[in-house]
Amino acid sequence: MSIKTNRKKSGFSFFTVILTALLALAIGGGTAYHLGYLVLKGKKPGKKQMETKAAANTGERKIAYWRAPMNPTEIYDKPGKSAMGMDLVPVYEDAAAGGSDISIDPTTQQNMGIRTAIVQKGPLTHTLRTYGHITYDETRVTRINPKFSGWIERLYIDFKGQPVKKGEPLFTIYSPELITAQQDYLEAYQNNENNPSRSNARMLNTVRLRLLYYDLGESEIKTIEKKNAVLRTLTIRSPFAGVVIEKKAFEGGYVKAGAIVYEIADLSVVWIDVHIYEYELEAVHTGQTAEMTLPYMPGKRYVGKIVYVYPYLQKKTRDVVVRLVFNNPDILLKPDMYANIRIDTSGGEVGIQIPDEAVLRTGERNIVFVTRPGNKFAPREVTLGMPLDNGKIQILTGLAEGETVVTSGQFLIDSESKLREAVSKMMDAKKSGKKAEVAPDPASNFFDDVGDTSKNNPFFEDMK
Numbered sequence: 001m002s003i004k005t006n007r008k009k010s011g012f013s014f015f016t017v018i019l020t021a022l023l024a025l026a027i028g029g030g031t032a033y034h035l036g037y038l039v040l041k042g043k044k045p046g047k048k049q050m051e052t053k054a055a056a057n058t059g060e061r062k063i064a065y066w067r068a069p070m071n072p073t074e075i076y077d078k079p080g081k082s083a084m085g086m087d088l089v090p091v092y093e094d095a096a097a098g099g100s101d102i103s104i105d106p107t108t109q110q111n112m113g114i115r116t117a118i119v120q121k122g123p124l125t126h127t128l129r130t131y132g133h134i135t136y137d138e139t140r141v142t143r144i145n146p147k148f149s150g151w152i153e154r155l156y157i158d159f160k161g162q163p164v165k166k167g168e169p170l171f172t173i174y175s176p177e178l179i180t181a182q183q184d185y186l187e188a189y190q191n192n193e194n195n196p197s198r199s200n201a202r203m204l205n206t207v208r209l210r211l212l213y214y215d216l217g218e219s220e221i222k223t224i225e226k227k228n229a230v231l232r233t234l235t236i237r238s239p240f241a242g243v244v245i246e247k248k249a250f251e252g253g254y255v256k257a258g259a260i261v262y263e264i265a266d267l268s269v270v271w272i273d274v275h276i277y278e279y280e281l282e283a284v285h286t287g288q289t290a291e292m293t294l295p296y297m298p299g300k301r302y303v304g305k306i307v308y309v310y311p312y313l314q315k316k317t318r319d320v321v322v323r324l325v326f327n328n329p330d331i332l333l334k335p336d337m338y339a340n341i342r343i344d345t346s347g348g349e350v351g352i353q354i355p356d357e358a359v360l361r362t363g364e365r366n367i368v369f370v371t372r373p374g375n376k377f378a379p380r381e382v383t384l385g386m387p388l389d390n391g392k393i394q395i396l397t398g399l400a401e402g403e404t405v406v407t408s409g410q411f412l413i414d415s416e417s418k419l420r421e422a423v424s425k426m427m428d429a430k431k432s433g434k435k436a437e438v439a440p441d442p443a444s445n446f447f448d449d450v451g452d453t454s455k456n457n458p459f460f461e462d463m464k
Helices: 002-026 029-041 047-057 106-112 176-194 198-213 218-227 278-283 410-431 444-450 452-456 458-463
Strands: 063-067 089-092 115-118 120-123 127-136 141-144 150-155 169-174 234-237 242-247 262-265 269-276 289-294 297-313 320-327 338-344 350-355 366-372 376-381 383-387 392-397 404-408
Touching: 127 278, 141 242, 150 176, 176 198, 176 218, 198 218, 269 338, 289 320, 350 404, 366 410, 404 410
Parallel strands: none
Antiparallel strands: 063 089, 115 404, 120 350, 127 269, 127 338, 141 262, 150 169, 169 234, 242 262, 269 320, 289 297, 289 338, 297 320, 350 392, 366 376, 366 404, 383 392
């Protein structure tokens, strides 16, 4: 065991002496130390690195640190090879310093795909896109409910959806109450005919109004006068035109006074109930122009205005309903249809705006990168306003008209700024004498590979 150990130590010492002599004869000084480190590591410095180090020694530009070209987080304090075997890239102090400004040469900007846009001031055009459904105009819906009880003898309108005209017969009904009212009217009519007087005329008019209050038409009253007889059944007519949306009448059925027999809606005008979220409520008010399109009628657009904003939220959907009114002469707009709605909420206001893609949202802050002279970029915190059309967003504070912001590649710039901030803190800690965390030394693996023998050798103790 002792013989093997002595041979190993002897061989290693011989290797150390030969290598040290070659390095001393070749270069000498601190450069010999650096090249010796690279030779021991099995890596050779590139020609560009030698030229860069020579330029730095002449005082042209001072190198702050070295980093890997493919991994900006891989930082070294000396030139050499990266973990991928590529030459390290120098980062100069004038590029690393300078506060929050980030300096990037034009070639790198092109490789990063950086695009920019000019901050503009213009109209704040914001179109709210939402959905709505068509419903009945509640002011044009009526219910037919007789003011007397009776039995329905015949139905003229016998299914829902059937259109009716004003004055068109709905059903005939037999009612003992109507029989009594007709008898009273016929008696008053005959008295006034046989003995015309002011009192008889007043009585006739009173009984006539009673029949009219029962919703009898003028034609039925004239029939009673013409026949001079009581009608067994009377016809109830529609008070206005529309479509039957509810029917509870059946032939032979008994109807109580006040019971709903028909429900009729006029569809010549319809409402559109539009749903918007709570945070959009501030931008919506009555009088705004709205545009409606229907999926089953591509290309056809309806233009209307907001006439009412409901003062409460829907309990289940947690949204606010806004009412639009549209004329529907051809009955193309049918209740319960869904519609696509666009509401213009701009209101003619003017403000600062930039492309929305230029904003980096961190959750707590909103950051944009502004271009500076000398291929530099500076982060700027901004206050956002409302989103605008064409992929833009309003800026309340932080930018001025005419400045240039980065719209593509800002994530890479942000990574670079954070990297340089970390390196700047590392350099400040180094100058102040405090211990700072740095990237792993590429030579650390070398000492692990050599073994415990290297730890007892003064040469390697110096290199550590």
